[in-house]
Amino acid sequence: MKERWVLLRKGADFAGIGERFHISPRLACLIRNRDITGDKNIESYLYGTIADLEDGMLMRDMDRAVEILMEKVREGAGIRVIGDYDIDGVCATYILLEGLKGLGAVVDTDIPDRIADGYGLNRHLIDRAFEAGTDTIVTCDNGIAAAEEIAFARELGMTVVVTDHHEVPFDEVDGGKRYRLPPADAVVDPKRADCPYPFKGLCGAAVAYKLMEALYESMGRDSSDIDYLMEEVAFATVGDVMDLTGENRIFVRQGLEMLQSTTNPGLRALMECTGIDRKSVGTYHIGFVLGPCLNASGRLDTAKRALSLLAAESKKEADLLAGDLKALNDSRKEMTEEAVREAVEQVENTASGRQRVLVLYLPGCHESLAGIVAGRVRERYCRPAFVITDSGEEGLAKGSGRSIEAYHMYEELNKCRDLFVRFGGHRLAAGLTLEKKNIEKFRQDINAVCTLTETDMTEKVSIDMQMPFSCVTEELLEELKLLEPFGKGNTKPVFAEKNVSVVSCRLIGKNRNMLRFRLRDGGGTDMDAVYFGDAGEFLEEVEAKYGRAVREGFFEGGYRRIRLSVTYYPGVNEYMGRKTMQIVMTHYQIV
Structure with missing residues (x-):
């Protein structure tokens, strides 16, 4: 999918802000890019507390x-x-x-x-x-x-x-x-x-x-x-994918700090069961490891199990419940992958896949997974997606939708409200129940009122700043912690560098489907880089740009032929007790 790279250029007195808040002008620029303006708001963003x-x-x-x-x-x-x-x-x-x-x-x-x-x-x-x-x-x-x-x-x-x-x-x-x-x-x-x-x-x-x-x-x-209940507020805020701005930022920051020393037997057991160190728990762990375990009980069994985990009074009870929830989530992952494959097949090979709003009917998909599958489809195609499944009620179907920023899903559904038995939601997500006979009419009607443009449906990569590799230091990483917690509405900063040469490259990962590079920028600074995207797709683009011969000999030196523009986030590679700076590539363009 073609991306649109946009370099943010929001002005402010970065030197003055840096001086007043004892931060670097670079960090002041990153804060301005998040539309945080005025000393009061900057103070709250950097140092806000429950008070x-x-x-x-x-x-x-x-x-x-x-x-x-x-x-x-x-x-x-x-x-x-x-x-x-x-x-x-x-x-x-x-x-x-x-x-x-x-x-x-x-x-x-x-x-x-x-x-x-x-x-x-x-x-x-x-x-x-x-x-x-x-x-x-x-x-x-x-x-x-x-x-x-x-x-x-x-x-x-x-x-x-x-x-x-x-x-x-x-x-x-x-x-x-x-x-x-x-x-x-x-x-x-x-x-x-x-x-x-x-x-x-x-x-x-x-x-x-x-x-x-x-x-x-x-x-x-x-x-x-x-x-102490702010632990659960933090869990819910991240797990329900709320914007980490304003009060949510304070709740999550405080809740994460509390989770490091939580006395809740259920939360302690769940972190232990999933291999998460309490001292380093963050938004990623809630969003992609712990939260899905709590959600899995409501999807495949009963959410009362998740409630029982939070309310557990003994370690023995908590350990048993945590193990059950992890097993349920593992099962949920397998079922999700199968449903996503079916959804992608439908998008790629049917007329409904060519519409601006994707309405996919997957009768065999477990209805509790419809929202997850819709989210995966939305991410892949950058279009609003509804996944509809069979309901247990005679003649009825249920659906879940996930949207893109330019499309207010609840308001668009409201335009077709006469088709639904019931519906609800908000800008980025919704649920609905309708008669099966109305699925095709819903597909046509929701697209008939859609005003999305091609630009709306093109993934936009917002770049905070161009930054040479020489600026990637431990001091920078330490200062970036002031911007945490990261998540929806407060994403990690995106840095970029252009015309980068490849010094070396090799496949990594259990399935040999990711890439580790040694890159060199225009100033002559070398930097290790990892790319967790699809190595196969990267090599296909190399072939399209430079030909089959370069692709086939890529790892034997063919990589020296190519130049890249990359977006990245700084990180640290720890190996055998040794720490070195590296970058995590998030997007690339072969130039």
Whole structure:
């Protein structure tokens, strides 16, 4: 896929910023490239702490939610927390459960089964709560789109408090939006149009944490008693792929620090089981190792297992649950690879693969994997992708979508809302249920209203700065740590150098499908480089540019013929106790 390289050129007084904040002008430039401007925002970005978090009572209806829960806790009324089956929903459920138990509340939990119940509140869950004698339902990471179900719960005499972070459903009226809030006793969601809370990007677990923090303070308890729950806020923020900006950056930085010395038996067992050193746990480990294990239980079994892991009280129990979750995730990986192969085959060989919005029907794909497969398809083709699978309900299909930055998936689905039994989501991800007979019509209609251009669907590589290899030093690496944690919305800086010659090259990796180079820049500085992409694709491009002979003799010296432009991130190679600087190549152009 052809890429579009763009060198960022955002101006500022980098020397002055560097002097005021005791950083290099280069780091000041990287911060400006992340649209962090003004001394107050720069200070918060570099050194923000939990003391800088906004008061949760600023959220619309937070005062009402606190008032209700104070009364229910003091009365000893039964409270049921109803979460969701993904990492955010599980962590939010655990936060509310722990927080309410700490106040002496009579509280239990329920989490929907992905297959039997589907997403969010439904009548099964409400019936179960009513039969159990529940007085008050508190939702987390769901509820904002459950107007009918909440009305039903209210008719049964139950109190309902909604905490959520998803988009509020709306109708388009005269070119504007008319929002539809559910008829709950309190609706706490920073995405409410009338919510004055300044940071809108919180995950469901963070909203739940804000509620517990406000409740503790209102009941005369020190909210620092629940600081330890920021570990779960960090887990959920990274695992739910929220932007690591503003308050999320503070939550994740603080949570990662806490995870290094966590006393939670479940989290300790999961890190041990997956071979992660607690002292070096980072966003990568949550996003690609630990988080998928928690998500796997909700995908292939029940998310209640993941909740049990977080709530485990003994090492023995935690070790057993962690092992089960890792095994489930290993199984999930195999099933995912098979489904991705089928999806790619469909894109490459059918008419639907030539459309701007990819709608792929994979009846044999486990419905819990649809979102992962859609994400992989989106990454490969840089187009919005929906993967639709068979539902357990007669005549119905379920789908998950993953989007690109230029395409607001929830708003686009809203244009086709009459085709769906139900749907929900936000800018970059969505879920839907529809009748099987409407799949083809959905494919055509969603593309008919699509306004994406070729530029929108071309991967853009944003380069922070051109930097010669001589600048890659341990001092630079140490300073770059000030920009962490990295993730969505705060990605690792991208450096670039052009007209680089290849001094040596060899295949590496278990499957011999990655490359290790020795590169030399225009200033004569040599640097080791690793490329974790597909070596086969690289060699195909070499052949297209220089011919078959150069490709066939590439590792015997043919590499000396080529020149590269590369994007990279600095790193350290540690081998047999010896440390040397290296770069990790992220993209390349053969020149």
